[in-house]
Structures are given as structure tokens and as C-alpha cells.
Amino acid sequence: AKGKDPNCFVVPYAEFHIGKAFFQGFGVAHSEDKAEHWWLLAANGDGHDPVVEAQTALAFYYSRKSSFVYDLKKAWYWHNQAAQRGSLESLGAVGAMSLFGVGTTKNINQAIDYLRQASERGNIYAMGLLVYAYYNRKLYTKATDLAKR
Incomplete structure (x- = not known):
């Protein structure tokens, strides 16, 4: 089974990087749909640990106002997932989103908690x-x- 293979972590990281290649059009034709597809595979953790970088990439992907996939609730969801798994970028982002009520309900106490954690880890933003x-x-x-400081 996928979960028993000690090398199973390689597949989701490959999925993340394939998504990144499609998003950047690096070595393949640029395709945001394909990037999203591959990032979702890596981020969901189906049979493996989720790839935090894919979760953060999806959060930023859904945060782009100029995009047809603009969805701040999805951005919040993926930033929150990544923050829970240790993403410093996403920890700061969920703090900012909570502070201003972007993609989630405005919650100053929660925002301060997230922002404090991110600040303690060196996130200047x-x-x-x-x-x-x-x-x-x-x-x-x-x-x-x-x-x-």
C-alpha cells in the first residue's frame, strides 16, 4: 500500500512540483487548471501526508483577485491547513485574514494569536x-x- 512504502513521500512532492511547473509554464505549457489539479493531489493527503507547500500554493492561487478561481474562503481554508502543519507564510496569512475578516469571520483575538506565533518564528509581515x-x-x-525589535 502507498502508506507503507518508506519512499511514498516522493509522490506528493512530485505532484506539487508538477503543479508548480504548469503554473509557471516551465517545461510545459502554462495551465492554471492543471496546476490546481496537481496541487490538490499533493495538498489533500490522500494516502500520504499533505504537502504543506502545495497547501500554501493553493491558498495564494485562490487569493488572486485577477483570477477566475478567486475564492477567499478556499484561500482561508488552505492557509489554515498549511498553518496547522507549520507553514510560516500561511500562519501570517491566517493572522492577517482573521484580523481584517478576509475569507473568514473577523476575529481579533484569533488574529493576535496567529500573528504572535508567526512573529515569534520571524515573520516580519x-x-x-x-x-x-x-x-x-x-x-x-x-x-x-x-x-x-
Whole structure:
């Protein structure tokens, strides 16, 4: 079975990179539909651990306003999945989305939690948004201390 093979992690990473090649048109004709297809295979974890990079790629894919697949609820879903699996980019993104109510219900406490986690791991974007969130909640000392870092 797929899950028992010690090398089974190779297949989903190959699926992710095939999707990336289609998205970038690198070595193949550019096709966003095919990119999405391959990323979904890698991200869903059917018989393997999901590929976090594919989850993050899907989240950004669905976040593009100029795209016919623009869907912020799907973007939130995939960023949240990737954040739970350790994606620093997606952790900052779910913090930002929660802070402003983009693709999800606005939740300042949840946003601060996500942004704090991402900031502690070095995400500068999240750190800036966390300063903003602290300032808006009138937590001026926290905002100033974080901004000085």
C-alpha cells in the first residue's frame, strides 16, 4: 500500500512540483487548471501526508483577485491547513485574514494569536500586523516594544 512504502513521500512532492511547473509554464505549457489539479493531489493527503507547500500554493492561487478561481474562503481554508502543519507564510496569512475578516469571520483575538506565533518564528509581515493589532486595541506598550525589535 502507498502508506507503507518508506519512499511514498516522493509522490506528493512530485505532484506539487508538477503543479508548480504548469503554473509557471516551465517545461510545459502554462495551465492554471492543471496546476490546481496537481496541487490538490499533493495538498489533500490522500494516502500520504499533505504537502504543506502545495497547501500554501493553493491558498495564494485562490487569493488572486485577477483570477477566475478567486475564492477567499478556499484561500482561508488552505492557509489554515498549511498553518496547522507549520507553514510560516500561511500562519501570517491566517493572522492577517482573521484580523481584517478576509475569507473568514473577523476575529481579533484569533488574529493576535496567529500573528504572535508567526512573529515569534520571524515573520516580519506578521510582526508589523501584530504591532497594528496591539495599537488598535490600545495596547501601546506591547505595540511599542514589538515595533522596537
